[in-house]
Amino acid sequence: MARSVYVTGIDRGDGRQVVDLGVMELLTRQVDRVGVFRPLVHDGPDRLFELLRARYRLTQSPASVYGLDYHEASAVQAEQGTDELVSLLVERFHRVAREYEVVLVLGSDFAATQLPDELALNARLANEFGASVIAVVGGKGQTAESVRSETGNAYRAYAGLGCDVLAMIVNRVAPEDRERIAERLTARLPVPCSVLPDDPALSAPTVAQVTAALDGTVLLGDEAGLSRDALDFVFGGAMLPNVLNALTPGCMVVTPGDRSDLVIGALAAHSAGTPPIAGLLLTLDERPGADILRLAARLAPGTPVVAVAGGSFPTAAELFTLEGKLNAATPRKAETALGVFERHVDTAGLLARLSVARSARVTPMMFEHDLLEQARAKRRRVVLPEGTEERVLRAADVLLRRDVCELTLLGDADVIRKKAADLGIDLAGTQLIDPQTSGLRQSFAERYAQLRAHRGVTVELAYDVVSDVNYFGTLMVQEGHADGMVSGSVHSTAATIRPAFEIIKTKPDASIVSSVFFMCLADKVLVYGDCAVNPDPDAEQLADIAVQSAATAARFGVEPRIAMLSYSTGTSGTGADVDKVREATERVRAARPDLRIEGPIQYDAAVEPSVAATKLPGSKxxxxxTVLIFPDLNTGNNTYKAVQRSAGAVAVGPVLQGLRKPVNDLSRGALVQDIVNTVAITAIQAQGEE
Known part of the structure; x- marks a missing residue:
């Protein structure tokens, strides 16, 4: 029987979706197959389940997720009684529980449900499902004392009804009250209690949600612009200078559509980054002329301009009742929500209380979750030289929202801010440095000249060299201004790693710098080396690559069992290429008898037990x-790409190894998630270098 977790509340408006999402993140970090069950559901689309399905790649049929809609439940309870209602819901829950290792149960939302004593019904369902309870209390607009009392009462209510209460979570409290409330509740309650602050970005509607709610027409703007959060509303009726003074970061400017001066002025302010706005909402169904719209599009490409039919007063009345919702169309809100949850909940402690055994299979999602968790545990600073590249900025947005590490972006600061504003990305807390104008440039030039004096490099020449973002970023790492560097989304591998070879250099116990890819297959993670750096390593270098790759695998939770790959297995083949692999294997055995290694061995014998039983019976x-070492770059690079494309594997890397400090290269085709993963890996490597 699956273990289940029942997330429930005591009233509407508790922002419980943040907790639902956070618990789902914890569960999918541990097990491969997590089911979702919502006993009671409203008519219409279920935004939360659609978000969970998209984010966690759930294959569960939507029909199996739901028990009954509220109208059906109310009718069953009225006509046949609560026992019959519970019986029906228990039967439908068990259909899901039979198919999954763990089930996340989403309790009722206390919103116009017409069900008597809804708290007691949730408690009984949790007991009948055999589910542990995480109870959520909403704290928005309440005093600290009121929140403390309500939380204590909620715990006693669920515990008194026989529930196994795992934890209490108070959500949406005033940030200034968070610590005081947490201290008092920790002393009073016998179970862990976490207190989450209200985050304006979570309750703010996106521009797209504003547009939909007001039945607006998008005159200008792209998908990225429409996904911006409208953190505030500024109503433009005054003269332009007064309106400009009233603008706040992330605000949406509401003005009659015939005020072209305010349209152009607000977009010009956004373009200059003083401040970046979410967009414009034009009322009275008035629309600027084509010439004004063309100018607006050039001033702030992608920034939304939306027209609505209503006047300013009725529009304002509707705007102030809107709240942002987590759904599949708001992935950035999901990242913010997870960041809030992970910062303020003892996730390791909660996971231990859930007592969910980790799956033997390690899926790509589980591996990626673990990367972020490890990086977050001891945050490091990573420098990203390609600070004006859109994919890098989007990755930075995810990393900042999830609180994974501290970031430094290199490039013209004004250009970075403008691009971030156009993408609706808040870089607050991020260090921006322009190598051309930085006060570090002179000292870096002197340091580089010192390191390369044997090559005839003068300070004058070095002054030009270190203005290159990759050289500057590498020197930041070398001189302790950053803990690691990630580049390569728009630079070649050579441009990324050459500065590291010149400045950081190899570790004393490494003869060469090499690389690995983490190949995340459907049911396991393999480590491939070297697929990116060394064209034709000799036996000594190949042995070094094997030892380094085993250490990297172990560092990231992959138990190293090394296969030295060749076109023959055991003693079946001869030739220079096979002899090189055989010699490298013996070198590893002599230097590291603690490592399990086999070679030469063919790929199928290395990974397929049935083939291994025939070709190398008894091999450990x-x-x-789990660690597959290729004899040369040609073989390794082609194999990892073939597996990536044909098996649908997620390839994380290349991860460089052998350097004194971590520098990692990206593929120029890297996706945003690839960059996020590589930055997390770099931060974890930096933790190990401390």
Whole structure:
């Protein structure tokens, strides 16, 4: 029987979706197959389940997720009684529980449900499901004392009804009250209690949600612009200078559509980054002329301009009742929500109380979750030289929202701010440095000249060299201004790693710098090396690559069982290429007898138990290898790409190894998630270098 977790509340408006999302993140970090069950559901689309399905790649049929809608439940309870209602819901829950390792149960939302004593119904369902309870209390607009009392009462209510209460979570409290409330509740309650502050970005509607609610027409703007959060509303009726003074970061300017001066002025302010706005809402169904719209599009490409039919007063009345909602169309809100949850909940402690055994399979999602969790545990500063690249900015947005690490972006600061504003990205707390104008440039030039004096490099020449973002970023790492660097989304591998070879250099116990890819297959993670750096390593270098790759695997939770790959297995083949692999294997055995290694061995014998039983019976590595070392770059690079494309594997890397301090290269085709993963890996490597 699956273990289940029942997330419930005591009243509407508790922002419980943040907790639902956070618990789902914890569960999918541990197990491969997590089911979702919502006993009671309203008519219409279920935004939260659609978000969970999209984010966690759930294959569960939507029909199996729901028990009854509220109208059906109310009718069953009225006509046949509560026992019959509970019986029906228990039967439908068990249909899901039979199919999954763990089930996340989403309790009722206390919103116009017409069900008597809804808290007691949730408690009984949790007991009948055999589910542990996480109870959520909303604190928005309440005093600290009121929140404390309500939370204590909620705990006693659920515990008194026989529930196994795992934890209490108070959500949406005033940030200034968070610590005081947490201290008092920790002393009073016998279960862990977490207190989450109200985050304006979570309750703010996106421009797209504003547009939909007001039945607006998008005159200008792209998808990224429409996904911006409208953190505030500024109503433009005054003269332009007064309106400009009233603008706040992330605000949406509401003005009659015939005020072209305010349209152009607000967009010009956005373009200059003083401040970046979410967009414009034009009332009275008035629309600027084509010439004004063309100018507006050039001033702030992508920034939304939306027209609505209503006047300013009725529009304002509707705007102030809108709240942002987590759904599949708001992935950035989901990242913010998870960041809030992970910052203020003891996730390790909660996971221990859930007592969910980790799956033997390690899925790509589980591996990616673990990367972010490890990086967050001891935050490091990572420098990203390609600060004006859109994918890098989007990755930075995710990393900042999830609180994974501290970031430094290199490039013209004004250009970075403008691009971030156009993408609706808040870079607050991010260090921006322009190598051309930085006060560090002179000292870096002197340091580089010192390091390369044997090559005839003068300070004057070095002054030009260190203005290059990759050289500047590498020197930041070398001189302790950053803990690691990630580049390569628009630079070649050579441009990224050459500065590291010149400045950071190899570790004393490493003869060369090499690389690995983490190949996340459907049911396991393999480590491939070297697929990116060394064209044709000799036996000594190949042995070094194997030892380094085993250490990297272990650092990231992959138990190293090394296969030294060749076109023959055991003693079946001869030739210079096979001899090189055989010699490298013996070198590793002599230097590191603690490592499990087999070679030469063919790929199929390395990973497939049935083949291994025939070709190398009794081997402790064959058929279960986790670290696969290729004899040369041609073989390795082609193999990882073939597996990536044909098997649908997620390839994380290349991860460089052997350097004194972490520098990692990106593929120029890297996706945003690839960059996020590589930055997390770099931060974890930096933790190990401390």
């Amino acid at each position: 590595v064959a058929g279960q290898a």
